[in-house]
Amino acid sequence: MVDEYAQFIQKVKKKTGIDLSLYKETQMKRRLTSLYEKNGFRSFTEFFNAMVKDEKLYNAFLDRMTINVSEFYRNRNRWEVLQNKILPDLLKRSKRLKIWSAACSTGEEPYTIAMVLSHYIPLEQIRILATDIDENALQKAKIGVYNERSLNEVPEDMKRKFFRKENHVYIIDEKIKKTVTFKKHNLLADPFDHQFDLIVCRNVLIYFTEQAKTELYRKFSDALNLGGILFVGSTEQIFNASQYGFSPIETFFYKKVKNIR
Incomplete structure (x- = not known):
């Protein structure tokens, strides 16, 4: 599983320019695993192959990766x-x-x-x-x-x-x-x-x-x-x-x- 996530990181970087290795691994892996499971995939490999063909899935990946939680005058x-x-x-x-x-x-x-x-x-x-x-x-x-x-x-x-x-x-x-x-x-x-x-x-x-x-x-x-x-x-x-x-x-x-x- 570790190797598979490492391959996923490499593929994402090559395809999108986003370097997931610069994000804390435990948090990112957990969030992306829950995303692919929710969408019916069983592995990072399956998820990546689907994501590059499906814009909606790719956007969902970006949303999950970037934590779009925001509000006006936060704190x-x-x-x-x-x-x-x-x-x-x-x-x-x-x-x-x-x-x-x-x-x-x-x-x-x-x-x-x-x-x-x-x-x-x-x-x-x-x-x-x-x-x-x-x-x-x-x-x-x-x-x-x-x-x-x-x-x-x-x-x-x-x-x-x-x-x-x-x-x-x-x-x-x-x-x-x-x-x-x-x-x-x-x-x-x-x-x-x-x-x-x-x-x-x-x-x-x-x-x-x-x-x-x-x-x-x-x-x-x-x-x-x-x-x-x-x-x-x-x-x-x-x-x-x-x-x-x-x-x-x-x-x-x-x-x-x-x-x-």
């Missing part, structure tokens, strides 16, 4: 820190912030960034890059329709201002949608853009191996301007932040204070 007190402490400092340096929401899933995170930033600058001036490996998730993000649970932590004034309720769903305002550009991007394989003032990457790195995390922190550091901020998830504290050129300034916020290469 709301951290977003309040971003709004009240981090953004005012960044905006003193520039009114045109370059922002990246990395592994953005179905769009709740970049849209939250836009809502928070709208306290300070007009929506027409906000530009956010949002990327994810899962095209299915990106399509949902572009549509911008969400269930009530996704909006649990949204402040009431923001909910009234930027959402329209229809039946049991909430539709996000077109003006917010226009602030975000969605693109497909593989964090573990694709090159990063540079000169960002703020990178938000939350609740994703916990699924990667230590080796992959180390490389990603280096790449995030390289992608930030000096004084730029990396905002991570609530289980993703960076130990030895200084080796990546970071200094912790608030819980889960790291400022780039030096170039590392």
